Each structure stands twice: as structure tokens, then as C-alpha cells.
Amino acid sequence: MARHRILIANRGEIAIRIMQACEELGIDTVVVYTKEDQDSEHVQKVIRKSPDKAYRIASYKDPNEIFSVCDQAKCTAIHPGYGFFSENFRFARRATLRNRPITFIGPRWEVIRDLGSKINTKRVAKTLKIPVIPGSYAPIYNEIEAEALAEELFFLQKEQGIQHPSVLVKASAGGGGMGIEEVRELDAFRQAYRRIQNYARRQFGDEGVLIEQALRDYHHLEVQILCSKHGEYVHFGTRNCTIQSTGRQKRIEIAPGFDPDTISYPFDAKKVLNEIVEYSLRLAKHVKYDNVGTWEWIVTRDGKPYLLEVNTRIQVENGISARISRVKKIGQPNLIKEQIRCALGEKIGYNQNHISFEGTSIELRIVAEDTKRGFAPWCGTITTLKFPSYDWAEVHTHVPTSRPYKIPTEYDPNLALVIIWGQNTNEAIQRAKEFIDNTQIEGVGPKGEPIITNLSYLRERLDASLRFE
Structure with missing residues (x-):
């Protein structure tokens, strides 16, 4: 691997995990921090050892500051962690196309752009015969059009005998459970639509809104995928992240996503897990995905899977996928290390036949x-x-x-x-x-x-x- 220096453009535990992964790979790192974070261990660990590798900034969300530190510290790559700039295609594009290019540790910016849009992901998935949640397949900017679709979705749910129908109003450019509101009465739709549209405009610069049927009685599953620039595609199984806060923030994750050997399900759980893995890889190969990513799924009580979204970054919960995985001649993988290796141009070096799973x-x-x-x-x-x-x-x-x-x-x-x-x-x-x-x-x-x-x-x-x- 060529000599690199990576700027860790994040904070907290993920910054420490990236630091540790880079150290194991023999890669030098630089950290940034705000005044509020000066006592965090991700900062103090560096200051105790190499104070010249810790740069104070005003905000983790200021791209100009991040790139300025990159240039000052002579960094060759940026690891965005999760949150902040991790799924910001404009930031990744700027890193790639600036006069002094910097490697973005993640997928190509074009992939982040295309899969970062829930609308586009649904549209592409539908062409690949991948099941998606009933609703809009293009961003809606018109309130009257949005309300008409919502009315149709309420009507269809009532026809299906659903006692308490509702729809979800989502920022089409959002992710991670943010920018979503559930509407249970058609009379309340317009206000919810306006709130989400305003939120989307402020947060993402795109006021496009997605309207979907709100599914009931489901589990939220994920498929962990790793791909390289050399056309290699592998997965590290499934996860279940159904236990969440009222704000749809995950609190407990478990891998694998279902356990039919211990729990009885009203459907063929192994078949469903295999299906969502196959669907996820199908989409990854179609878009030529080239880094780590998570495909998020909804599975209803009757065993029907629906693609929810794609997170084009390392996930908080990547560690449990690694913990149940065994790679031949390597052992337990470190997915942050694998992400970095692939972003810097290395081959994965093994295929799916080399990966087995053990335990929970x-x-x-x-x-x-x-x-x-x-x-x-x-x-x-x-x-x-x-x-x-x-x-x-x-x-x-x-x-x-x-x-x-x-x-x-x-x-x-x-x-x-x-x-x-x-x-x-x-x-x-x-x-x-x-x-x-x-x-x-x-x-x-x-x-x-x-x-x-x-x-x-x-x-x-x-x-x-x-x-x-």
C-alpha cells in the first residue's frame, strides 16, 4: 500500500476505531476536534502522543475547514466516519475533483449521489425486480400531487382491511431515520408535508418529498456488503435493528437478522434472509458499488421484504457483522480496515466462499x-x-x-x-x-x-x- 495520511473527519468512538484501524494498517492519521470535544478521548489520545496531529476547528460540518486541515497536514485521504459528510456526495466530489485531489474513504461520489436519493434507489430497484414499499417513485414537489397520492394510499389500505392506515412523509434525500413523519389522518397531511419539505430544504438543499405506505408489524433488517474498485462483491450477513427509539434511532442490533433455529417465525426466515442478500448484491453490482455499504430492509410478519434505503457508509453497528464472520486464513475481519483498504485501491483478496458465519x-x-x-x-x-x-x-x-x-x-x-x-x-x-x-x-x-x-x-x-x- 502506498504511503498515506488520513484525516479523520469525525468524533467520538468512530474516530477512535478509525484511528485503531489505520494504526493496524500502518497508516498515519490526523484528527480534528471542536472546543466542546477537547476532553473526548478521541482527542486526548492523540494529544498525549502527537499533539501536532490534532487540529481544532469550529465545526465538523464546515467543509472549508476540513479541506484546509487536509492541506495543512498534507493528508492524502479523508475518512468521514458516519454522519456529517459520510453520505454527502458534494463533499466527496469536491475531494475528488479539487486541484490537490484527496481520496474519499467511501464509494465514488456518483454512487453516493444516486443511492443517496431514496427516489432514485426505488426507481432502480424496481427495474431490477427488487421489491420496494408502495408509494411515489419520483420526488414530489407539488403539495396537491402529494396529497392526491396520500389519499390513494389511504384508500388502498382501507381496501386491504387495515384498521389504522397511515402514510410516511420522507425527505427524499434524507437517511438514518431523519426527516420522516407519519400521518394517520388525511386532514393532517398538508401540515406534515410542509414540515418535511421545509426540513429537507434546510438540511439537504432539496425539498423533494417521498410518500409511502406506512407498514405495520415489521422487522427492520440490514445486509452488510463490501465491494472493491476491482469488481469484487461480498457480504457479511444480515442484522436486525428493530429495537429503536421513538425518533427511529437504533438502540439494539443483533446479527444475524433472524434466528429460525431458536425462534419460530410465520414464514421461511432462512429463505427471506437469502432473498434480501441476493437482492442487495444485485443492486450493488448494477451500480458498480465499490466500498462498504448497508442495504436496509423492512420484513413484514408474513415474510414480505421491501427495500428501504441504502446507506453508502460504514454503519455504527458494523462490528456485530464482523464478530459473527470468519474469513479463511484471516479470521475475524475488521470492516473499517476493509473499507479503508478498498478505498485506497486494494483488492478484497477473498470471495464469498472464504466467508463463514458463527454464533450471534x-x-x-x-x-x-x-x-x-x-x-x-x-x-x-x-x-x-x-x-x-x-x-x-x-x-x-x-x-x-x-x-x-x-x-x-x-x-x-x-x-x-x-x-x-x-x-x-x-x-x-x-x-x-x-x-x-x-x-x-x-x-x-x-x-x-x-x-x-x-x-x-x-x-x-x-x-x-x-x-x-
């Missing part, structure tokens, strides 16, 4: 939030953070364990990601509960009130992870 893995997203008050974020200072040590668990956190840490109010109060592995689903769930029971988190709020976390919620929801309730 669970990711717990530990967050300072009040799950009984709509997952409201908790603000304050962490005074104690202690995790148990097991060979079947790994913890990723940017929160220091040796000193107090004030949670920045500017960002989500995520505290840690915990990845659990078991020989089977029941063992993985019991181990996850054991881990939660032996985790100690203490803190105080602005008025001296004790910290609130989602640990109890996570423990209570574990048994429902793979089941249709």
Missing part, C-alpha cells in the same frame, strides 16, 4: 437518555464509568474512564457501544444482560440530580430483539 452478536448503544420521557437526552458530568471485562465482549467509547467527563450538549449523549458474542442467540442475550448488570455509570446533572441512562431499557428489550411481538 449483539450491539448495545448505551446512551444518557430518559427512555420514559421520549428518549430525552440527559446532560451533565460522568463521574464514574466502569465496564466489566469479558473475552466475549468489546467496548468502544470516547468517554474517559479515569477522570470526570462533561457531556457536550452540542452532540448526542452517546456513551458507549458494546459488542457481545455468543455461540447462539440465547447465550448472547444472557451475556448482554450480564454485561449490563455489571456496568457502573454514575454522574450528576446541573442541579445535582443523578444520571439517567438507557441501561434498564436495553435489558428489558433484549428478549424482543428477534421476535415479532
